[in-house]
Amino acid sequence: MAEKGGLLFLLLAVDNNSTVDYLSENWNFTVQDKRQPKRTAIRSLGMDPVSSTSFDGVPGKSASMAVFAxxxxxxxxxxxxxxxxxxxxxxxxxxxxxxGRELLKAEPILISNQK
Structure with a gap:
């Protein structure tokens, strides 16, 4: 995770250990309660990224990356x-x-032209 200009960037790696290709249909992002009190519904809030890289799937025995903002x-x-x-x-x-603690650990993205 990284943060820049008020955006939170998530870099996700999907590893396919199978020989069968993994073709993705869609991604789902939600904020949910950790615990569900007895006989009550789980509160869930869907979130949509403002931008993302294209991700069609992962060929067999390989890995692919996706970035969401x-x-x-x-x-x-x-x-x-x-x-x-x-x-x-x-x-x-x-x-x-x-x-929530992990989200707070997002590192800022530093852009520099120095080598």
């Missing part, structure tokens, strides 16, 4: 930022959960 945000310790990618015509749907 979000307006800067923070979440409380009682919530988590959940990322999930869905496979086209398949059931492999890997996901990642990021805590």
């Amino acid at each position: 979000f307006p800067g945000f923070t979440i409380s310790d009682a919530k988590k930022f959940k990322i999930q990618v869905f496979e086209k015509n398949g059931d492999r749907n890997p996901g990642l959960e990021i805590s």
Whole structure:
């Protein structure tokens, strides 16, 4: 994660250990409660990136990267930022959960022309 100009950039690597190509259909980004009290609904807020790189999938036995830019945000310790990618015509749907503390550790992007 990195931060620049009020945007939070997420660099995500997707590793395919299978010989079968992984073709992605869409990405899902949500902020959810970490714990669900008994007999209540989980509150979930969908988030859309303002920009992203193209990501069509991962060939077998390789890895690919995707970058997503979000307006800067923070979440409380009682919530988590959940990322999930869905496979086209398949059931492999890997996901990642990021805590509010991890979001606060985003490093600034420094641009310099010095070597």
